[in-house]
Amino acid sequence: MSQKISTEFKLIADWITPKSRVLDLGCGDGLLLKHLIEKHQINGYGMELDAQKSIQAMQNGLNVIQSDLNSYDLSYYFDEDSFDFVIMTQALQVVRRPDELLDQMLTIGKNCIVTFPNFGHWRNRMQLMFGGKMPETETLPYHWFDTPNIHMCTFKDFENLCEQKHIKVVARTVVNRDHQTSLGMRLAPNLIGEVALYQIRKK
DSSP states (O other), X not given: OOOOOOHHHHHHHTTOOTTOEEEEETOTTSHHHHHHHHXXXXXEEEEXXXXXXXXXXXXXXXXXXXXXXXXXXXXXXXXXXXXXXXXXXXXXXXXXXXXXXXXXXXXXXXXXXEEEEOTTSHHHHHIIIXXXXXXXOSSSOSOXXXXXXXXXXXXXXXXXXXXXXXXXXXXXXXXXXXXXXXXXXXXXXXHHOSEEEEEEEEO
16 A cells, blocks of 8 residues: 655646656655656656665665765766656755756756745744744744755745746746645745745756
8 A cells, every 4th residue: 555645745746747757856765756656657766865764765666876965966877868857855955056956957857846945934034023033933943053954045036046047937836834725825925835846947
């Protein structure tokens, strides 16, 4: 029996073409890849830094490379256009140079899917304005001194970067921490949305 997946993974799966080639960066125990193999019959690979999670993914029959995304260019492992989709969930803000990693993803993949939290959410703005300190929320639960998030951004920041790099936003879904959307999030995503899922490709 398949393990239950998160709503975020279900949203990502809806964007994946059946029988496509997929790379999942920071794949963890491989739950998303396993779901995509079972649902869409994809040809999947994963990359994961954590040795224990890599072992778990391999024990689930998945092809996984243990590697640090900050240490090696993706082209070290893969040729140009090796994948139809390159996925990275909730990791854009933790890598050393997200702009350079996006370039690498779009070199080896025809389409990329990234998800990340929105630092421009109204709760974060209120905590900064009235509390005078770095926000701590359910979406961003860390203290300023122990957070793994080193490059927080807003949805506008990300879309401006895409424009500068001539990257096309193919699709965007803006949701709250429970991965549900609303009219308010569609009208004012950068203020009300907590998490975004983007599908991007080269223009």
